[in-house]
Amino acid sequence: GCATEETGSKETVEKAKEGGTLIVARLSDATTLDPHFITDIPSANVIYEKVYQTLVVPDKNMDPKPLLAKEWKQLDDVTWEFKLQEGVKFHDGAPFNAEAVKTNFDRILDPATASPQAGKLEMIKEIKVIDETTVQFKLKYPYAPLLSILVSNEGSIISPKAIKENSDKLGQSPVGTGPFVFKSWKPGEEIALSKNKDYWGDKPKIDGVVFKVVPEDATRIAMIETGEAHVTDQVPVTEIDRIEASGTMDLYRTEGLAVEYLSFNVKKKPFDDVRVRKAVAHAIEVDSIIKGVYNDVGTRANSTMSPKVFGYDPDIKGYDYDINESKKLLTEAGVKDGLEFTLTTSDRKERINMAEVIQSQLKGIGIKVKIQVLEYGAYIDATAKGEHQVSIGGWGNATGDGDYNQFNLFNSKSQGAAGNSSFYSNPEVDKLIENARKESDGDKRKELYSKAQAIEREEVPYVPIRNYEHLAVYGGTVKGLWLNPANYLMLDDVTVK
């Protein structure tokens, strides 16, 4: 997020006006507001660091910073200790303390809760309350990226009182410690938060936030243009020029953690042959996709990890655009008489566009591509079952740690729905990924990931295409807004005139 750093910092210098309600237009409604049950970023975005807070919080570079935990240290391979902030109260008046932290993690881990996120915290053996403000995490095995899990939405700390009294209602009415208090939710229409007057930190400058559901892209932009809404964080890349040209709207851009890629189903002919995969990788002109389809939003991806993610190896490069090499590889692989395959994608516009461009690029070397656009649910189904030949996919990363990419995309255990849509399986890579999990030395971990990435580059189960860049459009009256790399709107310093 270097490019737009100024946006945030400049405004804090100016004496910002206080008050007003920020209206955020967004694509879809939240599914639930219980962080232990949320599985998508748009839902989490409503509450993350707004209603709820986490022990540690990522900064603009995804480095963990203290929040509800003042400080922490790793006592041994499997024990982490956190010192908690004092004098923090939940919105319902319950005090924040070590017991509260324990209650939260116990809840998510309790099989009876049936939290879909339990798997992510599966390495936690026990939470130990040392004293009122000290808490220890005991792990089953060494797990280095623990902090990256704690910074993410699942690490939100819910009021223990609310958990005890009406756990079931938490999805509808969240109770946390954050700068905003949940006010109301009209399903399908809007969710309103209001300023927490008793917030323990720097109080927000606005009176509240309303998240409005506006499914149509053009309408959302029109709303910013007319001042009906202040911000939208789901911006079609096609609108960039217009927004930049407009006098009433501004664009905020920040590098994201997600990547988009082409995924070969290595279980299916002809993509079980690495030469064919390489040939395709050589035949795709990634730069023109990023410019032509994405209007230069995002950067060329070299690996299936974004540069902001821990473990990214800048030395690993993607395949060059080299038609001759590609043809040669195809001949070697014995598919001279023309390769033909189906490219499956979900119905996201940019992905379809990408598919069309790839189709046209591959046509240049005689590869015939048939595009199959599937409605999202069907797409997930097809790729999870391995019915596809080649698909366009993307992998978000809410934690900023490489494990989230590597384990889900490449580990044999993750084949199918869990993320490994290539059905890639390599014992060596499996091992590297699993060892990296346990390694607590950061540099050693990086090394392990580098090794894994090098192998993955050679075997090309995926052709990395683009590192995400997140966009937000805001009206001229909005100042102090920023997006974190995981695409969360950060509202601490926002003002609206």
Next chain:
Amino acid sequence: MKQDADKILEVKNLQTHFFTDEGTSKAVNGISFSLNKGETLGIVGESGSGKSITSLSLLRLIPSPPGKIAGGSILFKGEDLLTKSEKQMRSIRGNEISMIFQEPMTSLNPVYSAGEQIAEAIRLHQKLGKKEAWDKAVDMLRLVGIPSPEKRAKQEPHELSGGMRQRVMIAMALACHPEVLIADEPTTALDVTIQAQILELIKTLQKDFGTAVILITHDLGVVYETCDRVAVMYAGKIVEYTLAKEIFTNPKHPYTIGLLNSLPRLDMDQEELTTIPGTVPSPYSMPKGCSFAPRCAHAKSICEQAVPDLQAIGPSTEVSCWMFTPQWEKAYDTQEKVGI
């Protein structure tokens, strides 16, 4: 026909044409007749001979386009209706000249009650209030012999039988005591026993109100029993115009004779009916001469060349046929007749 001081309506050389894509149809092609106070004139003729169009022309209700009154005059109490403004016509319609239509089933508006439809005319022409008009409408229904008229007045046409509907039509037509009533086949759609009731009713009412009636029908029996005089139409023209009784005892025009002979008689057995060969000519391609000539057993060449005029051949009889003209004797026979 002799001049009559009581003459209320006089039609002279009326022509009504339809301008359609197939050509011009001279539906009414120059007819003249007159009507005296209190008398009943019957107009008979086959389907399509122009009876209805004649009656509609009298009230200037020809659907236009495609129809148009192309000539002639209609003198009502001495004034030509064709020169009147639409507004003047409206005060005559339903008031001084009323009409009963051929189809009782469709001539009443299905969405208004019988009473309302009668009262509407009364309010319009007699400037009565809502209540008075309604009462009058109920009275009219009683007059035309509808039992429990208060109840019936509130019913809508679909709740009434065909006979009752026709009586409602009659009540409507007579509500303003018109001087002329035009009844276009008022009983064709009805059964004989009901027809007898309705005709009887019209006769009684006519007597009571002194209304002159034009009764259009294709049933010669009806004419015989109801009318004073009769005009026989064929292909848009009157071919014979005479006293009603006369036509049965002493028909003149070959068509009239043919028509009478075609009727199965109730008073005697016939092994075979006499027929008129051929069919009515298409209104779009009328023969040059007499329109009946192609079917006429007596036709001579003159018949095919020129149209005969309607001429008086007796004190109260007019016929349009070359046979009754001096030219007849000199004319040549035509070639053989066409059959079907």
Next chain:
Amino acid sequence: MFVFIIRRVLQTIPVLLGVSLVVFLIMQMVPGDPATLLAGEGATKETIESLRHELGLDRPILYQYVDYVLHAVQGDFGESLRSSRPVLDEIMVRLPITLELALASIFITVVLGMIAGIISATKQYSAADISIMIVALLGISLPSFWLGLMLIYFFSVNLHLFPVSGWGTFSHMILPAITLGAGGAAIVARMTRSSMLEVVRQDYIRTARAKGLKEYIIIYKHGLKNALIPVITVVGLQFGALLGGTVLTESVFAINGLGRLIVDAIRTRDLPMVQGGVLIASVIFVFMNLAVDVLYRYFNKRIDLN
């Protein structure tokens, strides 16, 4: 009439059963598993399995359907798989909005359409008639979403006359109602026109003329009421089309309606929500048609109630 209404209401039962069965079967056929979608990115097989169990998706299909119907009969439409809120609650939030939208559009459809149609019919072949009919034809041929976006562009973004999105106030309703109602208005206008022209040829109009009534009384009193009969049927069918059309309009104007709810539910394979939504939509449709039939019968007495 009463018996007729009761009977028609009872007849809706098999129709609704049919609808629910069709929904159920289709949702079974549709690839995509609600549990997988709900579990989100990176969920393990175990997570998905336990979620399936939690949602009751691992029960036999027939059992699921019968269970659903038995509950639905008692007014229990289940809970959304996604938000775990009661389906009925979610629907009841949207239903009034969609109904308002539909009624507002029907209003536009009927008022605009009939006025235009009557003017057209009474001034047959005049300039007004021809221009109305051309506009009407355009109204039919414009894709509604395109019209919607164009309206937003001109009236909201450029002229700042109406809000872009949302629902609640009168000014919110105008653009969506026009978007949704335009096609219908055009159809109604044409229908009214031809029906009027047809009625004007009827015998009873001639009777009215023969009474000496003024032309405008003939048209409005004797003509219009009869001309409405076929128009009502069209409006009724139009209402059905309109319910379907709300999806696009709701999406363009960000209106939180039933159409969008159902589409979203289909996308997330939220079966109870789809079921509930479609059933309610069908109920509305069926009752709307019933209302139309009743009106039709009211206007057209010649039709035997049996």
Next chain:
Amino acid sequence: MMGVPAAEKKVLLKVDQLKQYFPIKGGFFGRTINHVKAVDDITFDIKQGETLSIVGESGCGKSTTGRAILRLDEPTSGSIHFQDKDLLSLGKKEMRRTRKDLQVIFQDPFASLNPRQTIGKILGEALAIQNVVPKDKRKSRIEELLGHVGLRPESMERYPHEFSGGQRQRIGIARALAVDPKLIICDEAVSALDVSIQAQVLNLLKSLQRQFDLTFLFISHDLGVVRHISDRVMVMYLGRIVEIADKKSIFEQPQHPYTRALLSAIPVPNPVHERERILLTGDVPSPIDPPNGCRFHTRCPFVQDICKTQLPELKRSAQNHQVACHVVS
């Protein structure tokens, strides 16, 4: 006709206690809540070569009787024997074969011909369905048929709308004749025609009857026509037979009050034949709820108490004359 004693002729068609009730659906579940008693228990027969006419007011069940005999509608009960075959017990296939012998000519010359078929096709199809003549002979047979009804062979290529009403009715007759039927039911076959045309068609029917020994069931409400064409006449009122007799007998000595009213109501253009008119009052009651007792009692000028409660049976009152009336018998 009267020359040959009726008894000597073979009975061709025998209708026994025929009932035709049309259900009226209603109620909550669309149950049948009532019936239109269109034909309510009628019994009569027709002899080979004769013409039996049915007269009566509109809606009294004339057409329904004809349609029931043809099994165009399935009768509710009763039996119909045609040449000793019980028509109602025939299977679908057998019935189709038997249809060859029973033909029909309808009232509306415009509705009774398929507007999309040429005359040749219409007649050809009739021949094909019953396969009465081999394919190669059909054309000449059609020409022959057209000749019988007085149309030219060229008519074959024309469509019905190119013909006048009378000509169309002839085509209808030709179609009925095509299959060499024994019985032809003429349902108001001349009612729609102008008198001058009507006379042509009536003459044609009569000559065809002589030529082919046809039997006619002639349905009409025009008593003039009926008198002209029939041997016997059957008068119906509200689904029941009120009188059935030889033509002469019924026209000269009508017995049932309804028949008498009917006859007297006909306007006759006959200056020498003045009659006294029996004017009825009121309208025909509905066949859904026919009056109790004699169906006619609500309009009968001679009504007595018994008429209101008891249904009169059809009784023989003279040779070849049956009447159903309490007062007369």
Next chain:
Amino acid sequence: MKPEVVINHTELNVKERKSPKLRHWKAFYKKFKRNKLALVGGYIVLFYILLAIFAPLISPQDPYEIDLVNKLQPPSAEHWMGTDDKGRDILSRLLYGTRLSLTVGFVSVFFGAFIGILLGLTAGYYGKWIDTVIMRIVDVLLAFPGILLALAIISALGPSLINVMVAVGVFSIPMFARIVRGSTLSVRKLEYIDAIRALGATDFTIICKHIFPNILSPVIVQATLRLATAILSAAGLSFLGLGAQPPSPEWGAMLSSGRDYLFSAPHIALFPGIAISTLVLGFNIFGDGLRDALDPRMKK
């Protein structure tokens, strides 16, 4: 009813007649031709059909040729209608798309009409419980919001042009079924049907040879009107991302891809929009004209 049209037999000359069928059509065409507006509609439709047939010959460019450098070009001498978001020539795409849109229209309407006619004929002819059952099924279809049905079908079968056709076809079934049933009921009452039944014709013959041809004209009229709706529906489905598979230049898909540029490059949506509107317009007025020409009551 009394005969109105009385044509003198003797006046019709045998010589001047050729094929009776031909005269039938000529008369129809004459009547249709008189309706100027309908004629315009017919010409529009014809125009598009010709475009569809000759698309490969008249297209100035390859409709699939992606040229990202020249994307979003406004109309120019080289690209008469400009280029789309992937630099493809919009005119060429529109021309090729004519085929798809017309195919979608024709196939889906044909499909819907076929099943609708089958159901309507059966229900109308046999009546009784068959009628009840069929019409209830049709009610289910009708009550089922059309777009949802389409969504469901396409979700089940995957989005492709064929499935769009199936979906759009399915929701025109009820319309056809109702119209056909209504006409069948009225045709079945006609005397010539009874006459042919009295001759001993089988139900099959009656339905196929006598009822079907006589219900055809309302069906044809409905079909032309439905064609318009079908093309619009397909466009609506494209808008929801359910339509034709890229890169096929189906008009609805083109229009919907243009909606992202409604403000920055309006020509992308404008031209497909105009194409859809005019074709739909053409079908509509053509259908109206047909109705008037085929309706015997409207002879003026």
